[in-house]
Amino acid sequence: MLSIKLRVAVALTGLAVACAADAQQREAAPSKKAAAQSKKAGAGAPKSAITAEFEKFREVMEDASPAELFEARGEDLWKTKRGPKNASLEQCDLGLGPGVLKGAYVRMPRYFADADQVMDVERRIVHCMVTLQGFKAEDLARQPFSDDSRTPDPVSLVTYVAGQSRGMKIEVPQKHPKEREAYDVGRAIFNFRAGAWDFSCASCHSEDGKRIRTQDLPNLTSKEQAIAAFQGWPGYRMTGGFMHTLQWRMNDCFRQQRFPEPGYVSETISDLMTYMGVNANGHLYKGPGIKR
């Protein structure tokens, strides 16, 4: 614990220095040279100092990530008898048999015969909390994302399950017809433009080397970069200091897409995650991580 805190402190100091430098750079009157440089900037602009510094920060942190605290909490939640049925989740089948966790995360979303549906990890865990433990789906959906006051149980559980696939190859299955359909429909959702600003997921995530402000945008249609939809998730997000899963990421993307809100652990999200997950197949998953 102490070593984690120490590393956080050291890394944060480095980040703070970089942020200050970045702010100074912004406030400084533009010199001719700077103007000429920024004139040339554009699609091929180099990463900002802040992005580069964050990447260094992430490297230091990933050895002893705050995500591990949530993995530990998730493990407790998984093994403890809870809910109206006073049961643990140890009989929950994540696709490789009841209670088999190793490699389950990197093989989801997948088809589950008992539900006759393709489910991503969080959707499946919520399904198990409902069927095995007797929790109510609508209660779990009420405030599903981490905020100042709480980290919802499914977030910690997903983090625990994800940690059991650390270092493993991503192999999201496409054997069952419904898994292939989820991929195709997921791709169609990804490309569906609508709403007040005519945006789809593809508006920001279908070209290489693009940014919003200083935030790099992965091209999720490409095999090389689709890994970004997997790597670092679930992630401890430095902005706000919360643990978030991909359910949150999808939700907040739709908010910025100027769409209405997708249902928590809905089929829409499972389909999108199938599309991005299959695109990322073959990459190595490093486990729960850190996000800016």
Next chain:
Amino acid sequence: MNLTKASMLGAAALAIAFTASADDDRGKAAALMKRDFHAKGIAGMDRLNEDGLQAVCNRSQNQPPKEIAGRLERDQLESVRYPADGKFLGDWKSGESVAQNGRGMTWSDGGSGANGGSCYNCHQIGPVETSFGTIGNSLFQFGKIRGYGPDVQKYVYGKIYNAKAFNLCSTMPRFGHTGTLTEKQIKDLVALLLDPNSPVNK
């Protein structure tokens, strides 16, 4: 010409050109989203209904046949409402604030208070702001390069009002057409790009 009618015509013509399976997937996607989403704040469920233009872009992977694109772009251009006073140039300083402001039209925006243009999210604009996106092209030195004349002013006003009038499936939102920005805000943005005194042109 009636916008919707023209768009529907285009969409109908296109529907023939694309594979049944892609149409099928898109139909399933649209139905699924309507089932799975709910209205939140100012973001109503009507936002999941494609308008004619979105339908054409969605059905053609954003590359509609030239003839259809041309006709629909003309429809969009005809719907641009230019300032009644004939003046396009506002105040570049206010324009910089509109360009910086990324709020507006999401479910977490209250609907009160001015929307922003989110311009820096995608474009390099002024020389001081280094936190700019690269989805759009750089607009630095825009007036210096493109000229300051009334034609350029009218073009920039129209482009911000409705980017689709010039490139049907452009990634850029239609800021005037959708009521995101007011006439004054758009004039201020035109000034940010085209006032010779704006830092963009220094």
